Amino acid sequence: MKWARRLSNRFSVVGELFYFLWRQRLWWLIPMVAVLLLFGLILIFAQTSPLAPFIYTLF
């Protein structure tokens, strides 16, 4: 249950972040932030997954 709440929290923060950038008229930053977040997710996955060594060699 905790992981579900954590996941929902994180999605909510991402939503808040995009809304915040839009409101600040920084919409042009959204693609960059989206890519950064995606890389962040890959890094977190890479650190915790048994596939880590293979992902590391890809980069």
Added chain:
Amino acid sequence: MRILGISCYYHDAAAAFIQDGELIAAAEEERFSRKKHDSEFPRLAIQFCLDQAGITSRDLDYVVFYEKPLLKFERILLTSLQTFPRSFNQFRRAMSRWLGSRLWLKSQIQDLLDVDSARILFSEHHLSHAASAFFSSPYSESAILTLDGVGEWASTTLGVGRASWDGKGKNEIRSFCEQRFPHSLGLMYSAFTAFLGFEVNEGEYKVMGMAPYGTPRYADKVWKVIQPAGRGSFRLNMDYFSFHYSSRRSFSSRFERLFGKPRNPDIPFVLTRGEGQVWQDALDGEGRHYADVAASVQLVTEEVILGLARELHARTGLDRLCIAGGIGYNSVANGRVLRETPFRHIFIQPAAGDSGGALGAALYAYHVLLQKPRRFVMEHAYWGKSFDGASIRDAVQRRGFQPKTFSDERALVQEAARRLTEGQVVGWYQGRAEWGPRALGNRSILADPRAARMKEVVNRKIKFREPFRPFAPSILDRGIRDVIEHPPDRPLDPARFMLMVSPIRPNMRARIPAVTHVDGTGRAQMVEKKANPLYYELIRAFEDRTGVPAVLNTSFNLKGEPIVNSPDDALSTFSRSDMDVVVMGEEMICKSTSGGLA
């Protein structure tokens, strides 16, 4: 109404808990984790706050974080883009920190605390600073000056606070002027701290302590890197700095061309004392050069702060001022603001830096967001953890010490005072720990201020720190104006938390040389009986024996360590230093009678 305030992720993480507007507990994480300036999420400090209040996280109405992470994230993104590609390394590091933890703060809070996400609030960094001072002060209306490195965007704010005690008026903090990153007095001071070979966010005190050894002959050069911009404001000439794109180095090569090569931190800054109290340079002019740079940056910093304070007074017309933010620790500047500006009353709460943001965030939510009336004035700084007599005795026995127990407090202070007059160095561990970086008589190391050698004894043998660093006196409130020079019409409020440097009266300088700095000043703590009766009695007992209403007071820790928190911390520090005696609660332990030292 129960509110928990949290600050973390820059330096000095902390938690503070208020109930119905009154402070119940506040502490820095470093006291529990034993990592100096610990910036991590303050799990242990939060647990202490909940334990002190006797509640669980389910009982909390709100949890308030001291700054707005999204605004800060925006600043980091934009600044990195503006300075790309020079900022690449800083950007990479920052993104790793932000995407790893800082962005997901709500999740972290909910992982630790059973609190609904709608009850987690975020205050702005400088509003938290402003609230920490204003809502702890006794004032209903006050000018507010916040100064630090940087929060989200602001580095300096000028504003005003109003609050009612009866619930009839509106509570508000309004900032009408702000200086934004990268133009920051705090970051400029930190750049000079790094240049002078000290650690940023730790060595700023050392620059302030080093300054009186020099003369401000480079002030004109410092005015080149920070330029007045009218009405008290200023701008940094960013050609001299690199902190906005580098996390490794805060000043540029142009800065080096102006001030010379940075001081090598491995070579100690030594000014040996020769015959006849003359301080001589032991480094063939090099030490003198760096002392002069320190004196120059300190003078310019004071002038900028005085300019801001005068502008704030002109705009508000108020005679009360609250100061907050890391620069609030610049006690030399605070003393000048109180003596040289039209403000007659100044309040600075003891945790003026980022740790105090935890308290400010909680107070801001209670008084401004929820519009609840004022109920609290911070009269003392003892909001940390205390340990009862049984815990102290248990720690003492576990370490094999043989204490002498004094069930009579009077006998205890008499014995401690006697030992001080004999030149012994006494660890003084009593009651609740202090909130903020100053030891104010509950986690203190004490010595006789009349003996000049005490400064070197405590610096070298007890605390193992740089010999040039000064010590502060704790002075009884009724005798303090006989010891320091201060305008008779201005209260000494900042001195309650040791946040103001004043000139020591010329007739007293030779009487208390160990606490008189090289320029004849001292950072006095004014001790009031109502705030700390036992400490007051100790100084009075010392006065009865010597005629001097003051003792040398420094924090109970060794160089590089946080101030002691538990009895175990205190005994460990006692064992590893040349302290003669430690008094913990009603137990007195002497090195000569302690048996096997742990």
